[in-house]
Amino acid sequence: xxxxxxxxxATKSLNITLYDVKWIPRSARFVVIGCHxxxxxxxxxxxxxxxxxxxxxxxxxxxALKCGTFGASSLxxxxxxxxxxxxxxxxxxxxxxxxxxxxxxxxxxxxxxxDGVGGAGVGEGxxxxxxxxxxxxxxxxxxRQKDKPVACMEPADGESKRDCWxxxxxxxxxxxxxxxxxxxxxxxxxxxxxxNMSLRWETNIKNGxxxxxxxxxxxxxxxxxxxxxxxxxxxxxxRTQHPKSGYESLSExxxxxxxxxxxxxxxxxxxxxTCGGSGTxxxxxxxxxxxxxxxxxxxxxxxVMGSVSMLQSVGISTQPIAGFDWSPxxxxxxxxxxxxxxxxxxIVTKLGTL
Amino acid sequence: xxxDKFLQLQKDVRHNQEDLKxxxRDLNSWETNIKQTxxxxNQDAGGTAVSSQEKVIPPIRNKKVDAKKxxxxxxxxxxxxxxTEHTPSLTNGSSSxxxxxxxGYDYRSWDKFDVDAACAxxxxxxxxxxxxxQAQEEDDEEETDSEAEREEMxxxxxxxxxxxxxxxxxxxxxxxxxxxxxxxxxxGLKVDPDNALLSANRAMALLKxxxxxxxxxxxxxxxxxxxxxxxxxxxxxxxxxxxxxxxxAQKDFEQVLNIETENKQAKNxxxxxxxxxxxxxxxxxxxEEPSNVVHAVxxxxxxxxxxxxxxxxxxxxxxxxxxxxxxxxxxxxxERENVKMQQEKTDRTSSDRNxxxxxxxxxxxxKIQEIKSRTGEGKGERSxxxxxxxxxxxxxxxxxxPREGGGKSPTVSSVKPTLPGVPSTSYQLQAxxxxxxxxxxxxxEYFKKIPSATYPxxxxxxxxxxxxxxxxxxxxxxYIPSNTPISETLERLTAVKRxxxxxxxxxxxxxxxxxxxxxxxxxxxxxxxxQQLAKKYGL
Numbered sequence: 039x040x041x042x043x044x045x046x047x048a049t050k051s052l053n054i055t056l057y058d059v060k061w062i063p064r065s066a067r068f069v070v071i072g073c074h075x076x077x078x079x080x081x082x083x084x085x086x087x088x089x090x091x092x093x094x095x096x097x098x099x100x101x102a103l104k105c106g107t108f109g110a111s112s113l114x115x116x117x118x119x120x121x122x123x124x125x126x127x128x129x130x131x132x133x134x135x136x137x138x139x140x141x142x143x144x145x146x147x148x149x150x151x152x153d154g155v156g157g158a159g160v161g162e163g164x165x166x167x168x169x170x171x172x173x174x175x176x177x178x179x180x181x182r183q184k185d186k187p188v189a190c191m192e193p194a195d196g197e198s199k200r201d202c203w204x205x206x207x208x209x210x211x212x213x214x215x216x217x218x219x220x221x222x223x224x225x226x227x228x229x230x231x232x233x234n235m236s237l238r239w240e241t242n243i244k245n246g247x248x249x250x251x252x253x254x255x256x257x258x259x260x261x262x263x264x265x266x267x268x269x270x271x272x273x274x275x276x277r278t279q280h281p282k283s284g285y286e287s288l289s290e291x292x293x294x295x296x297x298x299x300x301x302x303x304x305x306x307x308x309x310x311x312t313c314g315g316s317g318t319x320x321x322x323x324x325x326x327x328x329x330x331x332x333x334x335x336x337x338x339x340x341x342v343m344g345s346v347s348m349l350q351s352v353g354i355s356t357q358p359i360a361g362f363d364w365s366p367x368x369x370x371x372x373x374x375x376x377x378x379x380x381x382x383x384x385i386v387t388k389l390g391t392l
Numbered sequence: 393x394x395x396d397k398f399l400q401l402q403k404d405v406r407h408n409q410e411d412l413k414x415x416x417r418d419l420n421s422w423e424t425n426i427k428q429t430x431x432x433x434n435q436d437a438g439g440t441a442v443s444s445q446e447k448v449i450p451p452i453r454n455k456k457v458d459a460k461k462x463x464x465x466x467x468x469x470x471x472x473x474x475x476t477e478h479t480p481s482l483t484n485g486s487s488s489x490x491x492x493x494x495x496g497y498d499y500r501s502w503d504k505f506d507v508d509a510a511c512a513x514x515x516x517x518x519x520x521x522x523x524x525x526q527a528q529e530e531d532d533e534e535e536t537d538s539e540a541e542r543e544e545m546x547x548x549x550x551x552x553x554x555x556x557x558x559x560x561x562x563x564x565x566x567x568x569x570x571x572x573x574x575x576x577x578x579x580g581l582k583v584d585p586d587n588a589l590l591s592a593n594r595a596m597a598l599l600k601x602x603x604x605x606x607x608x609x610x611x612x613x614x615x616x617x618x619x620x621x622x623x624x625x626x627x628x629x630x631x632x633x634x635x636x637x638x639x640x641a642q643k644d645f646e647q648v649l650n651i652e653t654e655n656k657q658a659k660n661x662x663x664x665x666x667x668x669x670x671x672x673x674x675x676x677x678x679x680e681e682p683s684n685v686v687h688a689v690x691x692x693x694x695x696x697x698x699x700x701x702x703x704x705x706x707x708x709x710x711x712x713x714x715x716x717x718x719x720x721x722x723x724x725x726x727e728r729e730n731v732k733m734q735q736e737k738t739d740r741t742s743s744d745r746n747x748x749x750x751x752x753x754x755x756x757x758x759k760i761q762e763i764k765s766r767t768g769e770g771k772g773e774r775s776x777x778x779x780x781x782x783x784x785x786x787x788x789x790x791x792x793x794p795r796e797g798g799g800k801s802p803t804v805s806s807v808k809p810t811l812p813g814v815p816s817t818s819y820q821l822q823a824x825x826x827x828x829x830x831x832x833x834x835x836x837e838y839f840k841k842i843p844s845a846t847y848p849x850x851x852x853x854x855x856x857x858x859x860x861x862x863x864x865x866x867x868x869x870x871y872i873p874s875n876t877p878i879s880e881t882l883e884r885l886t887a888v889k890r891x892x893x894x895x896x897x898x899x900x901x902x903x904x905x906x907x908x909x910x911x912x913x914x915x916x917x918x919x920x921x922x923q924q925l926a927k928k929y930g931l
Contacts, residue, residue, distance in 0.1 A: 043408050065430035066423050086423055089416065114436055133434065156449075164450045180452045188453035213450045232453065368422050370415060385419070387411045 042388040044319060044352040049382050050091050054080040056375035058105050059361040062132070064113055067094070068363065068373050069132065070381060071120060073102030079122060083132060084381070091373075091383055097135045101126060109154020109207065109255070110165040110181060119167050119181075121149025127169050129181055140181050145171035155207035155216065155255050162256060163213045166232075168206075168220075174199030176220045178232065191220070191230050191237075200224050204299075208252030208276070209259045219262060221247025227264055239284050243272050249299035252276070253307040261324065263310060265297035271312055273324065278331050278341035286341035292320050292348075301362045305369040309349070309392060313362045317355030317376060319384075322346050323392060349392070354382060451545050554584030558593060565597055573597040588617035592624045599630060607631040622651050629661060638669050642845065666846055670816065673843075814841050818852040825859065836870035839863065844884035851888040857902075860885075860894045864905050872912050879916045879925070882909065886928040895930045906931065 058071040066086040074080050079099030084091040101122040111117040111129070117139060119129045125145035128138035149169045156165035166188065167179040175192035193199050200222035209217035216232040223246045231238040246267035253261040259276035262285075266272070274287040293314025303309040308324045327344040334340045354376075361375035370386045557580030564573035577594035581587065595610035611628030614621055629644030642665045648658035811834055815821040821842075828835040842850065851859075863885065871878045885891060898906075906929050914922055 043411070045412060062430075064426065064433055066426045067430070085427075086419075089419060089423075113433060116433070164453060166453065178453065183452050367426055368419065371419065385412065385415055387408065387415055 040388055040391055042321060042350050042386050042392070044321065044350050044354075045385045045387070046354055047383045047385045048090055049380055050084070051380050052082070053379065054082070055377070056379060056381065057103065057360055059373050059375040059381060060106055060108060060118070060363050061365045061367075061373065062116055062118075063108055063366055064116070065367075069106065069118055070375060071103045071106045071361075072375075073123070074098060077102050077123075079103035079120075081118075081120075081130065081135060086383070091381065095135070104149055105152045107152050107154040107167070108157070110157040110167045111154070112157050112165070115157075117181075119152055119154055121145075121152045121169050121171075123148045125149055125171060125173070127152070127167065127179060140184075142179070142185055144169050144177055144179070144187070145173050145175060147172035150202060151204045153205050153207050153218075155210050162210050163216055166207070166216070168218045170202030170205040170220055172201045174202060176202055176205055176218065176228075176230070178218065189230075189232060189235065191218075191228070200226060203246065203248055204250045206250040206252055206262070207255045208262065210256050211258050215258075217259060219250050219252070221250045221264060223247075225266070239279065241284060243289075245270065248296060251300050251302060251310075253302045253310070260307065263300040263302070263312075265292075265300045265312060267296050269294050269297065269314075271297050271300055273343075273346060275330065275341040275343055278339050280334070280338060280340045283340065286343050288343045288346065290322075290346050293318050296358065298358055298360050299362055301364055301372075303369070303389060304364050304366045306389065306392065309389065311362060311364070311372070311386075313359035313374065315358040316353070317357055317359060317378075318351060318353045319359065319362075319374070320348055321350040321386065323349050350386075354384075355380065451548070550583045551587070554580040554587050554590060556580075557583070558587070558590055561590075561593060561597070565593070565600075570597045570600045574601065586617055588614045588621055588624065591617070592621060592627060595624070595627045595631070599627060599634075602634075604631045604634045608635065620651055622648050622655070625651070626655075626657060626661075629658070633661065633665065638665050638672065641665055642669070663849075666849065669843065669845075670814070673814075811837050814843070815850060818850055818854055821850045822854050825862075829862070832866060832869060835862075836866055836874075839866060840871075840876065844880045847884045848887045848889065853889055855888050855890050855894060857894045857897060860891070861902055861905070864902070864909060867909055868905055872909075877916055878909060879913055879921070882913065882925055882929070883921075886925070892928075895928075898930070903930075 052070070052072075054070075054072040054074050056070060056072040059068055060071070061068045062083070068084055068091075070080070070082045070084065072080045072082075079102050080096070081099065081103065082096040083094050085094045086092075099122075101124045103120050103122050106118050106120040108116060108118060110119060115131070117129045117131050119127065119140075121127050121144070125143060125147055127140075127142050127144035127149060129140035131139050149171050151170045152167060154165070154167045156163050165181055167181070168176060169179065170176045173192075175190060177187035177191075178189035180188045202220050202222055204221040206219045207216065208219065209215050214233050217229055217238060218232060219227060219229045221227050225242045225244045225246060227241050227243060227247055227250065228237060229239040230236070243264060243266060247264050248267060249263075249265040251263050252259065253263070262274040262276050264272045264274070270289050270291055272287050272289045274285045276285055279285055292312050293316055296315035298313045298315060300310050300312045303311070308326075310322050310324075312320045312322065314320065324346050325344045327342045330342055330344075331339050332342050354374075355378050357377035359374050359376045363373055365371040365373075370389045372384045372386065373381060374384060375381050557576050561573040561576030561580065564570070564576060574594055574597045577590050577597065580590045581594065584590065591610040591614040595607040595614065598604070598607035598610060608628055608631040611624045611631060614624035615628065618624070625644045625648045629641045629648065632638075632641035632644060642662060645658040645661045645665070648655050649662070652658075812820075812824045812827075815824055824838060825835075828838055863881075867878045867881065870876070871881070910922070910926060910929070910931060913925065917925070
C-alpha cells in the first residue's frame with residue numbers, strides 16, 4: 039500500500055473570487071489572482087509560516103485579473119505576468135505593486151490564459167509570454183519589447199473567432215525551438231511552431247479544451263495533456279508525429295465533471311494532477327509502453343501510447359477547482375484555489391517512491 | 393482474514409501518519425531554508441548583484457525572424473546571378489523589383505548585400521571551379537553567420553532605438569513642442585541615419601518652426617532614401633514654396649501626383665503655385681517694360697470689365713489707328729516704290745497665288761499684301777527692319793525668327809488680330825485660338841507664351857483633334873525653323889485631357905506630322921525620354 043496520500047494541510051477562506059494561484063519560485067510564498075465582488079482585480083501574496091499561509095501583502099487593481107504566470111521572469115526578478123478581463127497584459131514587481139513594470143493592451147477581450155517560458159530556469163531561449171483571449175487570438179510577448187507582440191496567431195478575417203481558453207509553452211529545449219499549444223472552446227487544439235512560425239499540428243477533441251499542459255516546457259516535446267469540458271482528458275505522445283494521423287493519444291474519464299486543468303509534478307514529469315469541476319483532485323501516473331514508436335504499413339514512424347493509472351482521488355470542495363500549482367521547490371507541496379473562495383495548501387506524500 | 397485486513401489497514405494508517413509527520417518536519421526545515429534563499433534573491437534583485445548563472449538571453453523573436461528572412465533573401469539574390477549569369481537583364485529586373493518592396497531602413501541591408509555579393513563573386517572567381525565555389529560559399533556563410541547575426545542584431549537594436557526616438561518626437565509634435573520633437577528626431581537620426589521616416593518627420597517639425605532651408609534638406613535626404621515617399625515630396629514642395637522656389641516646388645507636387653494621382657493637397661498647391669508663377673511673370677514683365685503704352689497693349693483684351701474697356705479702346709484705338717495710319721502712309725510710300733521696281737521683275741503667277749489668300753479681304757490691302765509677300769520673299773532683311781516698328785517696345789519682337797519677319801509685313805498687322813495676353817482660362821484660350829487660327833505666326837507667338845506647365849489646366853476638355861493638329865503643325869512650321877525647343881511642349885501636351893484619345897484617332901497623314909516632329913525631337917532629348925514620348929504619341 040504505497041499509494042500517495044493527498045492531505046489538506048491548510049485551508050484559508052478569502053472574500054474574493056479566485057481564478058488562479060501560483061507559487062513564487064524559490065520561496066515559500068504564493069500569489070493568489072482573482073477579483074473582488076465589485077469586479078476589481080485582486081492580487082494577494084501569502085507566505086507559509088509554520089505550515090500556515092499568512093497574507094503578507096495585497097493590492098487591489100482596477101481590472102479583474104484572470105490569470106498569471108512567473109514562467110518568463112528570471113529568478114532574480116520573479117515578476118508576475120497577469121492577464122485581466124479587459125484584455126490587458128501586465129507584469130508586476132511583487133515588491134512594488136503600485137505600477138506595473140510592463141503593461142500592454144494585448145487583446146480586445148478577456149485574457150483567459152497566460153503562460154511563460156524562458157525565465158525562472160524554465161526552458162531555454164528568450165523570455166516569452168503567451169496570452170490567449172476570447173477574441174480568438176494567441177499572442178506571444180517578449181517583455182523586452184514594448185507595445186507589440188512578437189508573434190500573433192489569430193483567425194483570418196471572416197473565419198469564426200473561437201474563444202481561446204488555454205495556452206501552453208513547450209519544446210523550448212534550445213534557443214531556437216519553441217512551440218505553443220492553444221486550446222479553444224470548440225475542442226480545437228493547435229500547436230504553433232514558433233521557430234518556423236507555422237502551424238505544426240491541429241486536432242479537434244470534440245469538447246471544449248479547458249486546460250493544456252506539456253509535461254515539461256524545456257525538453258523536446260514529450261507529452262501533452264488536454265483536459266476537457268465534459269469529464270475527460272486526453273494525453274498526447276508528442277515525440278513522434280505521423281505525417282497523416284499526427285500525434286497518438288489516449289483519453290481517460292475523470293471527475294465526472296469538467297476537468298479544469300492538469301498539472302504535472304515538477305519533480306516527476308509522468309505524474310500529474312487533474313482538477314475537477316466537482317471539487318475533486320485526481321493524481322495520475324503515466325506508464326510508458328515498451329516501445330514508444332512503431333512503423334505503420336508504409337514504414338512511417340508512429341507513436342505508441344502507454345497507459346495511465348489513477349494513484350489517488352480526493353474530494354476537497356463542493357465547487358470547481360480552477361487553480362492548482364505544484365511548488366517547484368518542494369516536492370509534494372501544492373496549493374489550489376476553488377470557487378468556494380478558499381485556498382488550500384495540500385501535501386501529497388510518497389511521491390518520491392513512485 | 394478480516395483481522396489480517398484490519399491489521400494491514402492499521403499499519404497503513406500508521407505508515408501514512410509517519411510519512412506525513414516526516415513530511416511536516418521536512419516542510420518546516422524547507423520553509424526556513426527557502427525563506428533564506430528567498431530573502432537573498434530579493435536582496436539580489438534590489439542591487440545589481442552578479443547572478444550565479446549569467447545566461448546570454450537570445451534576441452527578441454520577431455527581430456530574429458526578420459533577420460533570418462533578410463538573410464535568406466540575400467542568399468537567394470546572391471545565388472541568382474550565379475545561375476543566370478548569361479541573362480543579366482533578367483536578374484537585374486528581378487532584384488530591382490525586390491528592392492522596390494523593401495522600404496526605408498532596409499536599404500542599408502541591401503548596401504551590405506552588395507558588398508557580400510561582390511565578395512562572394514570575387515571568391516568564386518578566385519576558386520574557378522563552380523563546385524568548389526559552392527562549398528566555399530557555404531563555408532563562408534557558416535563562418536559569417538554568427539558575425540552577421542550579431543551585426544544584424546546591433547542594427548536592429550539601433551533601429552529600435554531610432555523608432556523609440558521617433559515615437560517620442562511624434563508625441564512632442566502632437567503637443568506642439570516642435571523644438572523638442574526636432575531634438576528627438578535628430579537623436580534618432582544619429583542612431584539610424586538611414587531612416588527616411590525620421591528625416592521626413594523632422595522636416596515636418598522644421599516646417600512648423602519655419603526653418604524651411606533645413607526642412608528642404610531633410611526632405612532631400614528622405615527622398616534619396618525612399619524615392620516613393622509621397623509625404624517627403626509634399627513637405628519639400630511646401631518648404632520650397634515658402635522659400636520662393638516656385639518651379640521646384642511645382643515639380644515636387646507634380647511628383648506627388650505622379651505617385652498618387654488623387655492627392656488633393658498636391659493639386660491645390662500646384663494651382664496655387666501656378667497663380668503665383670503667373671503673378672511673378674506679370675510683375676517681371678511689368679518691371680521690364682519701360683513704357684506704359686505696351687502696358688496698355690498687354691493689359692486690355694479680356695480681363696477688364698466692359699464699360700471702362702469700351703471707353704479706353706475708343707481712345708486707344710483711335711490713337712493707335714491714327715499712329716498706325718501715319719506709319720502706314722509712310723511705309724506705303726516706300727512700298728510703292730518697291731512695288732514699282734519689283735513688279736517689273738515678277739511674273740503673274742505669284743500674284744495669283746496671293747490672290748487666293750483668304751486672310752485678306754480688303755481690296756486696298758490686297759495689293760499691299762501681294763507686294764509685301766513678294767518683297768518679303770525676295771528681301772527678308774529689309775522687311776524685317778520694317779517689322780521692328782510694329783513690335784517696338786515689346787521685347788518679344790527681338791526674338792522673331794527671320795522667316796516670320798520675312799513672311800509677314802507690318803502693314804498687314806492692322807488687319808490681323810493683336811497678340812492677346814497669356815490666357816488664364818480654358819474659355820479664353822478657346823476664344824483666342826479661334827481668332828488666331830488663321831494667323832499661324834501670331835498663333836505661334838501666342839502659343840509660345842503659354843507656360844507649358846499650365847496646358848492641362850488651360851486645355852481642360854477643349855483639346856480636339858483639330859486643335860491638336862494645329863499645335864503639331866505649328867510645331868513643325870514655326871517652332872522647328874525658329875529653333876524653339878519642342879520637347880517641353882510635346883511632353884506637356886501628353887498630360888492634357890483627351891490627349892490619348894486624340895492620338896488614337898489620328899489619320900496616317902497626321903501621324904506623319906508627328907513622325908516628322910519626332911525626327912527633330914531626337915536631336916533635342918536623350919534616348920530614354922524620346923522613347924517615352926514616342927510611346928505616348930503612339931509611334
